[in-house]
Amino acid sequence: MLDIAAELTEWLAEGRAFAVATVVGASGSAPRGPGAALAVDAEGTVIGSVSGGCVEGAVYELCAQALVDGAPVLERFGYSDEDAFAVGLTCGGVIDILVTPVGAERAVSAGAAERAVFARAVEAAGQGEGVALARVMRGPAELVGQALMVRTDGSYEGRLPDALARTLADEAKALLDAGRTGTVELSEDGSRCPGGLTVFVESSLPPPRMIVFGSIDFAAALVRAGKFLGYHVTVCDAREVFTTRARFPEADEIVVDWPHRYLARTSVDRRTVLCVLTHDPKFDVPLLELALRLPVAYVGAMGSRRTHEDRNRRLREAGVAEAELARLRSPIGLDLGGRTPEEVAVSIVAETVAVRHGRGGGALGS
C-alpha cells in the first residue's frame, strides 16, 4: 500500500474516506507481489493495482463494501484455467488480499482511530523516509485491521496492547531494516510463538545508495548496473570535464568534488555501497581511510593485485587498523574474468549482492 503513498497522502489531506486493498500473499505466477495495492474512495475513484487486471473488478467491489461496513476483509483469489492456462500448462497463481477501510477525517467510526496511524505511515513513505506499517490480518475480531507504524529508529505509533505492540514493533523493525515486506506470526499476548495472530508488515525504504568514485569509462556501465539493482546512484570525481551528465545519463546524482571531501559531507547508512574506481593513491588513500570507518554495507576498490598490495601498505601507514582493512573488497568484484565495462560492472554489483546476503559468490550448483 505504501507504493501508492503519494496519491494516498493527497486523499488523506483532503479528508476523504477510502478503502485500500493490499496484496498480502502471492504464489504461483501472480502478477504483483505483496505490498501492491489498489484504493477506492467513497465516490468510487480508483488508484493503484493488485493484479494484471483479472481480479481488479472483484477487488473494487470488496473495497466499496468495506467502506460501507467499516470492517476489514481478507479474501483469496485464484486464477481460472481459462484466464491463465494455455496448451495444458499448470500455473496456479493465487493472491491474498487484505482490504482496510480508512474512515473520513471527522467520521466517528471503527476506522477513525486508525486513520492517524495510516496517515503518518503514508506521509513518511511519500517523503522517502523509512517506515513499516504492520496490520493484523488474522486473529481476534477486536484486533483484525489494527495498525502499527514503525520507524527505522524503532519508535512506533498505534493503539495495540502494550506487550503486543512492543514485540510487533521489534519484528517489524527487523523486516524494515532488511527492506522486506511479509507476514509475522505472533501470539495475542505479544509472545513470539505463533499463536493465532497473523500480521502483515509492509516496509517502505528509500533505495540504498551506491556512490561510485572516479568518473572513468567503466563507471558508466557500473552506474547502469547499479540502477538495474535499484540503487540510488551518485558519481563523484574531482575532474569537472569527465564528471558530466552526458557521460553518466542514468546517474541519480553527479558530484564534482574531491572524493574524501564529498564522502565526509554526505549521508550514508548500513545499506550504502561505496565503489572506489579512482585507482590513484592520491585519492584512494584519504577516501578509504574514511570509508573503512563508516558503517556502510560495502567498500570495494579497483586495481590490479599490485595496486592492491601497494594501497594496503599505504593504508596501514596512514593508521588504518587490520580489522578496518579486512572490510575492504579489493580488487573489487567477483572473479568472473570479464574485461568489458559491462562484465566488470556485473562482477561488482554481484559482489554487493553477495556481501548483502553474506554469501561467497561461487557457483550455486557446486
Next chain:
Amino acid sequence: MLDIAAELTEWLAEGRAFAVATVVGASGSAPRGPGAALAVDAEGTVIGSVSGGCVEGAVYELCAQALVDGAPVLERFGYSDEDAFAVGLTCGGVIDILVTPVGAERAVSAGAAERAVFARAVEAAGQGEGVALARVMRGPAELVGQALMVRTDGSYEGRLPDALARTLADEAKALLDAGRTGTVELSEDGSRCPGGLTVFVESSLPPPRMIVFGSIDFAAALVRAGKFLGYHVTVCDAREVFTTRARFPEADEIVVDWPHRYLARTSVDRRTVLCVLTHDPKFDVPLLELALRLPVAYVGAMGSRRTHEDRNRRLREAGVAEAELARLRSPIGLDLGGRTPEEVAVSIVAETVAVRHGRGGGALGS
C-alpha cells in the same frame, strides 16, 4: 572500423575513394577503444568518430592527406593538460590511430588491390556475419597497410605472402573466436616470434544469443540483464498468454512454442547461453536432454536443490550421460543469496560471464 560497416558498404558500392582512421591502441581515459573509426571520402564527407571530439580535426586532416598520398599512416595523439585535466589530476589518455586509404574502384593505385579485401570484410560485418580484418600497422614499407580478411571458419582472403598469411589467419581467428580486437606481434617470415611486424586485428561478431526458456516473472529481469551484457535475447515458452511483448519489452525475440521444439529448430553456437527457468519436469527434461548435447557456452536450470536432484534423476533415466550432465549449471547462478528478480538475474548473468572466462566466481579479493 567495422563499427561503421553499414555506411562504408554504401561508400564502397558507390565506388567512392576514402580513408579510414581506426583507433588501434588506447590507454588512460581515452574516450573510445580500439576499433573505433572515422572515415573521410574524397569530397570531405565524414562518418564515425575516434574520440570525444578533441582530436577529430587533426585526424580529418590525416585522412585527407592519406587519400592524396595513397599511403597508410600511424599516428599517436595525447590529450593536453588543458583539455583533460582539472584541479591538478593526472590522467594521460593516449590513442594510436592507423589511417588506411582505400582507393576508388577503378583507380590504379597502391590501395586498389586492398579494396576488394576491405569490401568483403565490411560487407560481411554489415550483414552481421563474424569477420576479422587484420591490417599491418608496423613493419617493412611493402607490408604496412596490407590487409587480410578472416572468417569464422578460418578461411581468409588477401595478398600477403603465403606463410605470413597462414599464421596471421590463425592468430586472427583466435581473436575472432573470442570476439576480441587487438594487436598481434609476428615475424615477417610468418613465425609467431615477435619480429618487427605489428598487426591490428579487428573482430566483428554478431552478439551472442541468450535464450530464456520460461516466461515467468523473473525472466523479465533476466532479459534486461542479458541485454545489458550485450546478448541477443530470446524468450521462449509454450504459454501464449504469458509470452508477450508487453511482459518482455526489451527482448529481441519472443517465441511461443514448446521449449525443446524451439531449441531443435533454432541455430545456436559456442557463445550461446541457455537459461532454463521453466522448472517443471514436463518441459525441463526434454529440453535439457537436447540442450546438454549442443555445443553451446552455457546451460543453466532454475530450481531448488530438491528440484535439481529430482531433475538429475529423470535426466539420467532419459539416457543423459554423466559427462553431459556435468555441463548443467543447476541450481542456476552464482551463490549471491539474492531473492529479488534483479538479484537473481545478476547471479545468472554473472555465472555466464564466469563460465565464458573459465572462472569460479568467488571474491577477487580473497
